[in-house]
Amino acid sequence: MTGERLAIEVSRLTKRYGDATVVRDLTFTVAPGVVTGFLGPNGAGKTTTMRMMTGLVSPSSGTATIGGLPYARLAEPARTVGAMFDANAFHPGHTARDHLRVYAAMSGCPDGRVTELLDLLGFTGAADRRTRGFSTGMRQRLNLATALLGDPRVLLLDEPGNGLDPAGMSWLRDLLRRLADEGRTVLISSHVLSEVQQLVDDLVVIRRGELVAAGPLSRLAGPPTVLVTSPDAAALAAALPAGAVEPAGPGQLRVRGLDAPAVADLAAAHRLRVHELVTAHADLERLFLDLTSDPVAAP
């Protein structure tokens, strides 16, 4: 599918409420065609920043633009940006279909789009049930359906993984991947890195309203290492390139800069035994805690 590719540019964005600066001098870009995770502990300023992107909150200074324009100047804002903020904003007496019809009418979407989305988001049996009985997972789906009504090129989703079980997360991952592969810009917030690490390509991490890291997840997490268990660990360490290896435990080495097959081949060439070889990816939860920990604010 072709369509406009619209980057989100946040430049020196700042929001003050009275004496409190809740978003401070934030600058980052959200690229089209990938899923970007917007991460930070509770109260870091994620929702406020996303609301500023959609004009729901006005910045104290700085700008947030979508495809080069502030939200208010977009020709068709509701069809350009789909946003999801509150997982509970449904009329309890409305069915999922009623809810989508109301929003479709407000944003000028054809009724056929409602049926299409109910199918796409797997509402088969639940489309005509009242939302008051919906699980959190169903609410998240309905929210997503609402955000997708105008077939937007940009999606801003505040905590879409909240309350989803593993099957729901896997479904969400596939859906977001498909939307990004269509060239859309997808920004999802979360305060739990482990929740989104399977969903995102890029990360923007904030703490107390300030940027602490931005870039591809693979770059922030660093390259994987190989963990080798061998009764010949000392001889294997001597055979590996100097500086590529460090002890990781009894009979265990951590190897950098070589992948698992290269380590296995090298051990075989030296007739050394290998009992276990594991490719270890960075501990992303640790990385997130390191990036966002705040000794001053600790109790």
Ligand SMILES: Nc1ncnc2c1ncn2[C@@H]1O[C@H](COP(=O)(O)OP(=O)(O)OP(=O)(O)O)[C@@H](O)[C@H]1O
């Ligand atoms: N209208 C408002 N008036 C005053 N303070 C506000 C207002 N809206 C948000 N804040 C404060 O701004 C800070 C950032 O809130 P925000 O909801 O943007 O954080 P968040 O990163 O989305 O947090 P969470 O993960 O808990 O949703 C918080 O301290 C919050 O109390």
